[in-house]
Amino acid sequence: MSGSSSQAPTNVRSGRALFRLCLVRDDIRLVAINHTALSLEHLFNAIRHDSTHGPCIAARDLPLEYHGRVIHLFSQRDPHKLDWKLAGAEYIFESTGKMTREAQARVHIDHGGAKKVVISAPSSDCPNVVFGVNHRTYQTDQDVLSNASCTTNCLAPIALVLHRSFGIETGMMTTVHASTSSQKVLDGFSTKDVRQGRSAMGNIIPASTGAAKAVVKVLPELAGRFHGISIRVPVTNVSLVDLTVTLETPVASKDDLISVFRHAATPRLAGIVAVSDEKLVSSDYLSSTESATIDVDASVALDGRTVKIVAWYDNEVGFSSRSE
Structure with a gap:
């Protein structure tokens, strides 16, 4: 811009x-x-x-x-x-x-x-735009847009690549998410959810997420095929998406699965999706500007149709990089 x-x-x-x-x-x-x-x-x-x-x-x-x-x-x-x-x-x-x-x-x-x-x-009533997924649908007369969420920006490009390459029959997403400012440092009360009132720094906390529903807003062909949950963990930044899907068309091997992401990352999704062969941990992705970095070692091709993709994202910097 x-x-x-x-x-x-x-x-x-x-x-x-x-x-x-x-x-x-x-x-x-x-x-x-x-x-x-x-x-x-x-x-x-x-x-x-x-x-x-x-x-x-x-x-x-x-x-x-x-x-x-x-x-x-x-x-x-x-x-x-x-x-x-x-x-x-x-x-x-x-x-x-x-x-x-x-x-x-x-x-x-x-x-x-x-x-x-x-x-x-995320917004419930204005266009949600995820760069690299549906940004080409933007019309110049649309003067209020939503950048969706950090998790949606990670999940949607992954879902796009999988669906266009193999077709997605069903998908289940878990985001292992860093703590956010809406949580409590010490035990207290939350009007949103009883568990959200517990100490963020001392607990692993299951929570809801709208990321799976938001993906359908930018990829409407996946309606009814996705569900997701969030697990809040006691780190200050960097999260990961664990996406398990059943493919419509089987993939021959894990190498073939990862190769579609390598191909998509250059140049179509360059700067948005990256692929890492290194065995890294969350702090290694601090200040990463990509929306999603595929963790090759943690991803799995189970039986051709059932696959798991694990992707890291800096839920602050990666998300804000797409706002620009």
Whole structure:
């Protein structure tokens, strides 16, 4: 994406990851931030330091200037009062996690004067676009889009490759997912699910996920064939998808199975899907920008029709890389 861009706000993980990516991209000009930090000191600290990804060297001179241009700072909890046009912002990355419906996100256009909004979360009523899967369906008159979720961005390209190569009869996905800010550090209460109220750092916690349903939104031909669950584990970042499918057309061997991903990764899904022959662990994929990295050693071709694909993804950086 070229031209002016902006972000609102930086108080959640995807927003902060996206902010860092904007700093190192020459084709995106960051012009404004809406934040809800207690003070500028708190904001600057959050920008420059991160417990997971380390210090942000590119932000040493921020937020006053970026590439010689002033960055406008808003601190507004009411989105109706944001004047994005004043800041020269054309594209809004809606990263609050609170405005996921089209009418909510459209406030940035109708009241703020922006041209387009990308919601960095799944949306129930606006187009969900997964780059590399259904991005070509985008129409220029669609001015509010959802980037779906980190897990959907990992799962959907894998499902696409398998379905186009062999056909998918049924699929069951488990995401072994890093803890998120919605969970509790210590035992407490959750209005969403009793188990979500338990300590994220001391437990493995089964949870629901909408990723399987979201895949059907971008690959409607798979309707009724997919189900998925999430297992939250006590790590701060990097997750994996464990996808087991029954194929319509048998695959001859594991080598043949993996070869279709090697072929798809270059060049059609380059930068989106990667294949790794190394025996790595989650921390090795920290700050990986791919949506999915196939773990060859962990993947299985059981009997020709039953196969398992294991893929890693940085659920913060990988996902935010697709928002751009």
